[in-house]
Amino acid sequence: MSAATFINIQNLSVGYTSQSGEIIRVLRNVSLSINRGESIGLVGESGSGKSTLALAALGFFKRGLRALEGDVEFDGIDMLALERDDLQAIRGGRLALIPQNSGQSLTPTLRIGLQVAEALRLHSQLNESDFEARVVELLTQVRLPEPATLLSRFPHELSGGQQQRVAVAMALAGEPDALLLDEPTTGLDVTTQAHILELLRDLASERNMAMLYVSHDLGAISRVCDRVAVMYAGEIVLKGSTKQVLLSPRHPYAHGLLSSIPRLTQTSLPLALDGRPPMPSETITGCAFADRCALADERCRSTPPTLKQLESGEKVRCFHPDRIDQLPVVNKTVTQKGNVSADHGGDALGLNQLAISYAKPSLWNQLFSNASMPPATVDNINILIRTGETLGLVGESGSGKSTILKAIAGLISPKTGHLVLNGEGRLTPKVENRSALHLRQIQMIFQNPDDSLNPRHNIAQILAQPLRLYFSLTGEELRQRSIELLERVRLGSHYLDRRPSQLSGGEKQRVAVARAFAAEPAIVLCDEVTSALDVSVQAAVLDLLNELKAQRGTTYIFVSHDLAVVKAISNRVAVLYQGRLCEIGPVEAVYSKPFHPYTDVLLGAVLEPDPNFMPKLSADDVVELSPPKTGCPFQRRCPRKLGKICDTDVPPGRIFDNGHQINCHIPETDL
């Protein structure tokens, strides 16, 4: 090892003893070294052991887990042999962690200022009296607005992005030489994520810090890391420079992972990586990836490959790194997105002048005060959705995407405006008053299958519900139909008596899809259906949705904050900001010039898994709590704001070809 090696993990195995007394390995023989000033990305599917490895660098193991063998050194110190006091001095001091979910990692009962000052008290030589000034300085350094007033706030009074910045400030308080980052931007809006990553890049180079950046987001990794290690089932399967790993991955798993990412530059659906990784408790005889690998042969199944260095410098755990180019790169199996032209098919659903407000004046307020109501959460939405088309809804958190879906599903009543189904007549607002036919025709799939599938029911019971309700099926007929549905979502009849807890995330989401399709709906509402899934699984679910649509001519309304995903699956896209429509039109038109200023900002912040790619950050990432009362919804953040007119007048719709419309005061020719 070179003298500069700073964090040095050698042959580390981490595991636990199962109830039957077996030792189960979660990390297997992992070696990773990081030099000063270097940043290394750690990628892999959920459960591959990324967090476990990052925490092990701090000499920390979650309850139940322990180091089975191997060494963890930080600047020559053996972290696994340290006493509690010495560990405390290093943790949060020279070696600091920025955790996976800052919202939950800040203590809810302590003020922000105190929590950052606590790190100072523990890890700096400053006097108590200088703490406040230093905390303000740190909060300024992570570009938080009005740091002095933030001191006395509690964590829940900050937005997700601000909480993440506080976590960064807290880590910087100990003047660390090395940072461990566990998914620091997962769950944040694209613009916020891009801003935080830029901040981290700057800080790392300013302070010559070593960084271990854990993420399943290859776009983020490509932006901050020099080298990347790919993990699979508790092992490192590929290590190399960011360029090598992201542009020409020499391991079949890394290759599959990269091709499963939807990209803005592509028009088709990404390639799905089928199957799932082995559980830590499964015995693996050969290569852990063999079951999912298109190149697998006899040798792969019987002998575990070792990590070997290639001539080009990467280290690969695979027998056939030279055969990578035999793997498919583009998605050929999927039928192309059906093209829906204006005159084709009828109208599936019309949203007419829809306005939705959550603020309900309580009885008390009606009686005793006359405070003015805040502007409606969603306002002035006019969209006509055609049969068989997929309409994508994008926007940052708080843009009202889910609210619109809830109104369509009848879970919340619009304040004004109405819905028209099949071009026939008004749809009753409340779900409980809708006819059985209408209920059947509109189905919804939710973000998190864990919340939407009853854990106490098995799959047969879950699928039987809609089949009984809408088609009065029973007995053998019911069973046949359930199996048919499962086969349609590429699961077999042997899933019928399993429970949701026995399925992987992707399988659960497929069951949720099958349940929605059991009703033979005309319209399916998809609310962030792939956000909780790994990219490889996401690709499979997108593929499935598209195939079902091609077979049945179903209409989708697809909500996501991920612009690339929306681009991959939609025919038409609507961009929302603060519950108001900014832009709507065919996919190709929305994702290319002319842009609404907000669309431009959003697209600029999207990170591509390509080290040569630079995001374009044109607007800051403040979070707005409620829409402005008058004028353009985007007025407070718009980088191209014209002036007073944007504050006072609702922007006019600028109309382009193919029903492409941009709501902005900037004239057509300048957009």
Next chain:
Amino acid sequence: MLTMILRRIFLGLATISIVSLIIFAGVEILPGDACTQYLEQDQADVELLEKCRDDLNLNRPAHERYTEWALGALTGDLGMSVNGEAKISDLVGARFANSLLLAFFALLVGVPLAMLLGVITGLWRDRKPDIIFSTIAIFAMTIPEFVSATLLILVFSVWLGWLPGIVLTSAGSPISEFFPEILLPVIVLSLVMTAHVMRMVRSSVIEVMASDYVQMATLKGVPYWQMVFRHALPNALLPAINVVALTIAWLLGGVVVIEVVFNYPGLGRMMIDAISDRDLPVVQAIALIVASIYVCINLTADLMTMIANPKLRTMYLRK
């Protein structure tokens, strides 16, 4: 914040009035009235009955009597007991003071002990201290109070002769006279109460100790006990406020079984006695008092939680 508090108080008062209506209506719907009940209808002497009805104003329409009763209750006048011998407020007052006394000592022992044991068992989860105390707690919770009370009487007063097994002091005596008779009931009550509150604190501590912010505090280098006291306990003990409040309400409302076993002159036994004496005005009064206690204590607990929990506090402050 202030409107919030006023609103809660208003709602509390509304609840009490509704409950009072229900209590009153309930008594009205019963066959017969307070006097026929008291005098056991068939054998009742018509004259006595009439006199009794006159005394209690039972001949007037129900709504007038309700208003009178409710207004009286507001000023602390709960009417006369059915035999016309005593003011209910005096009777209840003395009994209530006794219940208060019992509750006070039970809480004085039980709450700090429950918190301490809850925290200890939570922190040392699945290790010796937890296993020992949790087992005891489960016993204390599952054995019915009258069994544990009888057992304690057997051990401490019958065998060892250390403590009196029964309370002979009458209601209204000065506090000092209740010693040492009150000790055994206090022990039994605190045992049950400690077990319940401790289990709840334990699970809350375990949950908080597994939280991301406690892990973060550890990884920030915060020493263990500082982490426990600054980061974990304030969050773990917040939900305890409501549990303790419910326990207080339960104690004040009269712990019937304990009072009967120990012959303790508290509110619970008074209720039982009033029922067996068919003294409806007293039953009515006690029901109203117990309901009011529940409402007041819940209100206080909610307000305290609101003040102690920054999330709730800021929500109302900034609105």
